[in-house]
Amino acid sequence: MWLSLAFALFVAPMQAQEEERPYFDQREQALLRLLTKLPQTPPPSPSNRFADDPRAARFGQILFFDPGLSPSGTVSCATCHDPEKGWSDGRPTSLGVSLGRRNAPTLLGAAEQRWFFWDGRADSLWSQALGPVENPVEMAGSRTDMVRYVAETPDLRKAYEELFGAMPEGLDDRKRFPDGARPRPPAPTGMFHDVSDLSMPTEGLPAYKAWASMSAEDQEAINQAFAYCGKAIAAFERKLVIQPAPFDRFAASVLTPGAEGADKDAISIAAQRGLELFMGKASCHNCHFTPLMSDREFHNVGHEVGVDEDFDHGRPDGIQKLRLDPFNGMGPYSDAPDLETNVKLRYLFYDSHTYGAYKTPTLRNLGRTAPYMHDGRFDTIEEVVFFYQQLPGQPPIGHREETLTRPRMTLQERKDLAAFLRTLDSPPLPEELRRAPD
Amino acid sequence: MPRFLSCAALVLACGACQLIAPEPVIIRGAPDGPAVTLTQGTLRYQSSVEPFPLNEYCSIQFVAEGTELIALEFDADMPAHKHGMITKPEITWSEDKGWWVHGMNFHMPGAWVMSVNAQTTEGWYQIDFPVHIGPR
Numbered sequence A: 001m002w003l004s005l006a007f008a009l010f011v012a013p014m015q016a017q018e019e020e021r022p023y024f025d026q027r028e029q030a031l032l033r034l035l036t037k038l039p040q041t042p043p044p045s046p047s048n049r050f051a052d053d054p055r056a057a058r059f060g061q062i063l064f065f066d067p068g069l070s071p072s073g074t075v076s077c078a079t080c081h082d083p084e085k086g087w088s089d090g091r092p093t094s095l096g097v098s099l100g101r102r103n104a105p106t107l108l109g110a111a112e113q114r115w116f117f118w119d120g121r122a123d124s125l126w127s128q129a130l131g132p133v134e135n136p137v138e139m140a141g142s143r144t145d146m147v148r149y150v151a152e153t154p155d156l157r158k159a160y161e162e163l164f165g166a167m168p169e170g171l172d173d174r175k176r177f178p179d180g181a182r183p184r185p186p187a188p189t190g191m192f193h194d195v196s197d198l199s200m201p202t203e204g205l206p207a208y209k210a211w212a213s214m215s216a217e218d219q220e221a222i223n224q225a226f227a228y229c230g231k232a233i234a235a236f237e238r239k240l241v242i243q244p245a246p247f248d249r250f251a252a253s254v255l256t257p258g259a260e261g262a263d264k265d266a267i268s269i270a271a272q273r274g275l276e277l278f279m280g281k282a283s284c285h286n287c288h289f290t291p292l293m294s295d296r297e298f299h300n301v302g303h304e305v306g307v308d309e310d311f312d313h314g315r316p317d318g319i320q321k322l323r324l325d326p327f328n329g330m331g332p333y334s335d336a337p338d339l340e341t342n343v344k345l346r347y348l349f350y351d352s353h354t355y356g357a358y359k360t361p362t363l364r365n366l367g368r369t370a371p372y373m374h375d376g377r378f379d380t381i382e383e384v385v386f387f388y389q390q391l392p393g394q395p396p397i398g399h400r401e402e403t404l405t406r407p408r409m410t411l412q413e414r415k416d417l418a419a420f421l422r423t424l425d426s427p428p429l430p431e432e433l434r435r436a437p438d
Numbered sequence B: 001m002p003r004f005l006s007c008a009a010l011v012l013a014c015g016a017c018q019l020i021a022p023e024p025v026i027i028r029g030a031p032d033g034p035a036v037t038l039t040q041g042t043l044r045y046q047s048s049v050e051p052f053p054l055n056e057y058c059s060i061q062f063v064a065e066g067t068e069l070i071a072l073e074f075d076a077d078m079p080a081h082k083h084g085m086i087t088k089p090e091i092t093w094s095e096d097k098g099w100w101v102h103g104m105n106f107h108m109p110g111a112w113v114m115s116v117n118a119q120t121t122e123g124w125y126q127i128d129f130p131v132h133i134g135p136r
Helices: A002-020 A026-035 A054-064 A125-134 A143-152 A154-164 A195-203 A205-213 A216-237 A246-255 A269-279 A315-324 A381-390 A411-424 B002-020
Strands: B025-028 B035-037 B042-047 B057-065 B069-078 B090-094 B098-105 B110-120 B124-133
Touching: A026 A246, A026 A269, A054 A154, A054 A216, A125 A143, A125 A216, A143 A154, A143 A216, A154 A216, A246 A269, A246 A411, A269 A411, A381 A411, B035 B124, B042 B110, B042 B124, B057 B069, B057 B110, B069 B090, B069 B098
Parallel strands: B025 B124
Antiparallel strands: B035 B042, B042 B057, B057 B098, B069 B110, B090 B098, B110 B124
């Protein structure tokens, strides 16, 4: 009798739990292969010949953590990409010198991305790094001030010149290199303009006039030095490689049982059921595939906007800005401006389907990078999952991605899916990458 | 009378259009089948990366056998998603390399249809090549 009781209490429940473990069929295994095997070295960056230079990475790391790059001396790259907050900032939208309108994405795995910013207005990590310097709500600085700051800070100047050669001469001449001088950003025109561009002609006028007063040679010297600084920051950011997460150890147990690190218990049974939903009924994998858990492209998921909010066109503005950006891969500061290298720019398509579309974010380290969506409207993973189940309202512009189909999920299934998404958190990077170098 | 004249003009105009632009032959290829039979000869494609890669850039060559391909138009869509590619492919021709479509990117997994308008010396064809991208 005691034996029967022990069986009923301990052995039978364990067997039941074993039975609940989902089985991943051939199709699911093929999908799993797309999601795992994280690259531990970033892809080549032909437009940045310093991308894998350790000296550039060290210089870039100094710049990344230095608030001196902003004229206020208060905002660094790490302000919005805080290593202790999953290389994001934990805010719905970022706070630089003032409040921005988009959420700061994590930098973990950023080098794996194809496009940068939520609207993809940069095509390389180094050109992305230049954007916040002159953004009026982020650092609110200028390329001229940034280059002068590097030139006037002995350690920075030394590191710069060891890598890139002499800094521009005469930077202390304020008539020749006026404070705050920066060119007017090339603004998209026509009906697809970004509302934020409307204020630029008047808001930034003194800075644009100051830039226009400089000689073409001096403008070129500043642009080149500015680009070098961006390339150094990118060299550092390429070191922010995503580490394997519990999900990866579980996936290895399904795909290559017995392999080093494979662990079928690395994630809970609930999370395993969530993974099955991710690749099945919920169809998350349609956009969130690749080991980055992102297709690295753009989709309109159909967020409504409130009556007081601006329209944000997303990708179409990004495409226009990218094409006009002198720091793009085919521009004069690229180390590989040829057509053959710049395939993604060459065949880029300005498509009406992308109105209201934003880049598919990585799901890696999701648990550490709340809040979510391009405007940080959801505080929890559960809210995001519920949104995709309900798909409320209509997008203010464009049309919602047709592949989104309101999966009918029970509360338990939504919890399972959220449990799976939390298994994508990987261990933090080494401490020496999470601060300015000594 | 003017109505009769308009109708007659319309009939004549339609006839002229047919002479200028005859109806295309519509062909639906076999799923994942890289070749179709034309009225005369065959048309087949070959990807620069086999099988077609998911979410990566690739090129595709079109080869006509038993006929001469003299013009080509190309597009690709995901009918279930009601959208096409994220790229605008470029069609090139050279005597030594033949017909190529460059800059294709099937950026999502699932069922795609490559739509080809092909003009050969014998006729004009609208061909759909269904292809499946990614795991089935």
